Amino acid sequence: MAELSLAQLHRSLDDPVLLSMNLLNDIASDHPRAVSFAAGRPYEEFFRVEQLYDYLGTFVTHLTEVMGLTDEEARRTLFQYGRTKGVIHDLVARYLETDEGITVDPDAVVVTVGSQEAMFLTLRALRASSQDVVLAVAPTYFGLTGAARLLDMPVLGVGDGDGGLDLADLERQVAAARARGQRPRALYLVPDFSNPTGVSLDLATRIALLGLAADLDLLIIEDNPYGLFQAGPATRPPTLKALDTQHQVVHVGSFAKTGLPGARVGFVVADQPVITKDGRPAGTLADQLSLIKSNVTLNTSPVAQAVIGGKLLRHGCSMAAANKREIEVYGANLRHVLAGLTARFAAGGPVTWNTPAGGFFVVLTVPFTVDDRSLRRSARDHGVIWTPMHHFHTGMSSSHQIRLSFSLLDDASIDEGLDRLTAFVTAEAQAPGRSA
Amino acid sequence: MAELSLAQLHRSLDDPVLLSMNLLNDIASDHPRAVSFAAGRPYEEFFRVEQLYDYLGTFVTHLTEVMGLTDEEARRTLFQYGRTKGVIHDLVARYLETDEGITVDPDAVVVTVGSQEAMFLTLRALRASSQDVVLAVAPTYFGLTGAARLLDMPVLGVGDGDGGLDLADLERQVAAARARGQRPRALYLVPDFSNPTGVSLDLATRIALLGLAADLDLLIIEDNPYGLFQAGPATRPPTLKALDTQHQVVHVGSFAKTGLPGARVGFVVADQPVITKDGRPAGTLADQLSLIKSNVTLNTSPVAQAVIGGKLLRHGCSMAAANKREIEVYGANLRHVLAGLTARFAAGGPVTWNTPAGGFFVVLTVPFTVDDRSLRRSARDHGVIWTPMHHFHTGMSSSHQIRLSFSLLDDASIDEGLDRLTAFVTAEAQAPGRSA
Known part of the structure; x- marks a missing residue:
């Protein structure tokens, strides 16, 4: 039977960069009920088949x-x-x-x-x-x-x-x-x-x-x-x-x-x-x-x-x-995420974030190491997923940062997601051996 | 000003294989009124926008x-x-x-x-x-x-x-x-x-x-x-x-x-x-x-x-x-091309062809060298285009063969195209220095 070893296939197939997307998708599909700050997808509530x-x-x-x-x-x-x-x-x-x-x-x-x-x-x-x-x-x-x-x-x-x-x-x-x-x-x-x-x-x-x-x-x-x-x-x-x-x-x-x-x-x-x-x-x-x-x-x-x-x-x-309504949604969501973070994490505290002027993403910096195992715990124990920033740094297996995407959400799911994220951050920061 | 030399771009961009398609398309678009035995496209008379x-x-x-x-x-x-x-x-x-x-x-x-x-x-x-x-x-x-x-x-x-x-x-x-x-x-x-x-x-x-x-x-x-x-x-x-x-x-x-x-x-x-x-x-x-x-x-x-x-x-x-009608067209066109070749070129003569059992293509072998210049003469002087077979043989710049595609044609255009092709073949075979 024809069997192929990865050793005989192109080296990229064994590279963490190519495996990132699959790994993140696997975690997402293992936790379909989690609130997702992970997907960088456009807002979909205005889609209609008749538009095609x-x-x-x-x-x-x-x-x-x-x-x-x-x-x-x-x-x-x-x-x-x-x-x-x-x-x-x-x-x-x-x-x-x-x-x-x-x-x-x-x-x-x-x-x-x-x-x-x-x-x-x-x-x-x-x-x-x-x-x-x-x-x-x-x-x-x-x-x-x-x-x-x-x-x-x-x-x-x-x-x-x-x-x-x-x-x-x-x-x-x-x-x-x-x-x-x-x-x-x-x-x-x-x-x-x-x-x-x-x-x-x-x-x-x-x-x-x-x-x-x-x-x-x-x-x-x-x-x-x-x-x-x-x-x-x-x-x-x-x-x-x-x-x-x-x-x-x-x-x-x-x-x-x-x-x-x-x-x-x-x-x-x-x-x-x-x-x-x-x-x-x-x-x-x-x-x-x-x-x-x-x-x-x-x-x-x-x-x-x-x-x-x-x-x-x-x-x-x-x-x-064409995107007038969507642009309003993205802007409102960004403001809602930033306000929600301010309400949940103390100013001058160990959790910080940036304030982009638009787009789909905010970056959160936390006082503990974030890797793919952290994401699994967040999904399993707290019902919220997001993207560990190390996936965007070639060769790094952890960092202290999290990418939050908000393009697909509404106010209620942002609120629920941030509550869960806060619980995750609190638990991680208190866990022995995980603080920076 | 940023100017790039092909010497600094990937070598395939200077390779005849990548240039074949462009060259053939250029000749076709220079002669829009030629009968085309070149395009390997499916029959299009049954297409309707409403089908989408x-x-x-x-x-x-x-x-x-x-x-x-x-x-x-x-x-x-x-x-x-x-x-x-x-x-x-x-x-x-x-x-x-x-x-x-x-x-x-x-x-x-x-x-x-x-x-x-x-x-x-x-x-x-x-x-x-x-x-x-x-x-x-x-x-x-x-x-x-x-x-x-x-x-x-x-x-x-x-x-x-x-x-x-x-x-x-x-x-x-x-x-x-x-x-x-x-x-x-x-x-x-x-x-x-x-x-x-x-x-x-x-x-x-x-x-x-x-x-x-x-x-x-x-x-x-x-x-x-x-x-x-x-x-x-x-x-x-x-x-x-x-x-x-x-x-x-x-x-x-x-x-x-x-x-x-x-x-x-x-x-x-x-x-x-x-x-x-x-x-x-x-x-x-x-x-x-x-x-x-x-x-x-x-x-x-x-x-x-x-x-x-x-x-x-x-x-x-x-x-x-789904393709019942198209399959009938392709079969009829193949038979029409083969019968048309038989009617135009003597048995036992120097022009021969194969007899596929289906598909889009027939190969014609002629008693002279066929290259891209031959195709240009055929297009310009005789109003018929086709594909020189050397494009399918890496490294060859000529051969004695021609690919005829018939998927897009009807009986009348096949007849007209074969008449023109016959005139081209006759002219080339008689031209000094071109016979094999």
Whole structure:
């Protein structure tokens, strides 16, 4: 009988990074009645099956009435194999202009199977030899680290400092890597309401980062799943791509949070010019990512793209407009979590947390070591789950931090969850041998 | 300005294999009025947008009325992030039982973004070190070769002999690879109505292959996009997976031809047991492919899966039943192409062709060298396009063969296309310096 040993399969399959998601899902499914601060999923109370029909119909009408396609051509656009770079690239460009102030040639957009494929394609292109490495602000979303593992590409952590990015550490890490003979190709970060910390870069740091990246000849991979989820009326600074005048930024976007996760539609803007080995123009990096994509997934489902395209069209290509109600929910939930923490943990005490200006996440720091066993105790004894922060730090098996996600909850479940979390924290802090 | 040289990007981006598809698409789009024997797309005259609504609704009803989900749970299944291995795995297993006589645990199925992702995940798992290579019956579908290029995995060609596979050559290639210090992991082939040749393996060869693969400790990657398209009433032999009693076969399937290409839904059956480095059970290869998938595309769009699931449910989980009309079209087109060739080229003459029993393709052999320039002349001077066979032979820039695809045509366009093809062949055979 054909039996395979992990020793004969790709090494990533034995790597804690790839196992993180499974482990966390297993704990969640072992405790279905726990209050979950774990899932980074969008609010789902407004989902209706009929929306899918409406979005598909809206997109088809757009193809025939605005784009001038015949009925047969419109059907073919949805049903047949399609353009590798996507069939809603023009709508994605209009969305970026409308919501993000990013002006981009639609031909520099590659529509992908979520932002995960966008990151994977980008890293595949950049990992040309065993010297090539990617830098990532730590703690780091494990989708990036996982994609790098599949490509045997080292990920070098860069400190997040007080404001989300330690520029001096970036410079140090690049210099140290080069001294080791490595070739740093790009810095990955989530500048707006980061996963996992919720922190955003201020404008001065963004501008300084763009200058430093140009000096260091480093691309920036800007991942922006949460940018529209500002809590309250304050304005956020422009994205790195909106500030980018030198093609330094590869911008990765997702419609999983603003459209619907079940469409699995994301995109990458990669307008970097590419030249052949003998110096002739060879299109843009987007064209190269498209070549890679044609051998990974061939196309992003045109049916799924049509669903997102229809949702964009229904709201003037503004996902901010399409998510007006959801954005209010996320903001209210963030305020409710922060107020709830203040009510439950004494100021100046050993339990602290940060105060993001939006997004899905808050980070709690506790006076004891948090690992996967802590999470199991929390789930089993207290009925509340969350994400241990060590999963976002490669190679660490514990930390003193917890990521709380609040995007899927309502006030009552936040209150109940925080009560249970308080009981867990109290029990852990009092348990012998667990305090820091 | 950030400018990237191909010298600093992954080497596959400069590889003829990855450029094949673009080159062929460019020629096709330069000649939109040419009759196309090039596109391997399913027949599209029966597509209707309303089918999408029907399929989605049918799947939702199945979730609530048969599977017992609440409306909220059903909505969540379509709209939210889903199970990495898919949400229609049980329906895929029923389809395999109904149409292919393959009995499989639904948990050993991974639903993928087309068969392309299935091949990519499988090769990623098997490419553990620089010694690992994959064998492929040549000529080879370039989706397999392209996926291997992205993983820096060598593809060793195995002769197709007279009947679609030269078993003695397989044995020789494995021995030679091992003598070179390489580790052959699997043999890739399309046993039914192969792309590009249309040829099928007979039952004796299938049984002999399974025995030889077990002796050689070699997995078989069976790609089966065309199996249901038998022309006429004859029965075809069972798939390799249906004959597999020892988990020797990884079975890759696609709903692009039988469902609709625009859903981008395929799957892989990988029931091989896996053990850890110290010998403990670690699930199946499907579980490992799922881990990889979670870092490439995360999930296959549940909306797209629901479309395919609904189509399956509408036809008792039989794609043979769902494609009754299309199967008649493909069979009639095959007969029409073969009769048309017989009417146009003299028996015993220098132009010959094979006679597949089904599928989408016929191979024509001509008395002159065929390369991409020949195709351009055919498109420009004669208004007919097709696929030069050298694209399926790695490293070859010409051959004497042409792949004719007929899945998208009707009788009149086949007649017109064959007239044009005859004019092209006549002109090329008479041109100085082009004859063999």
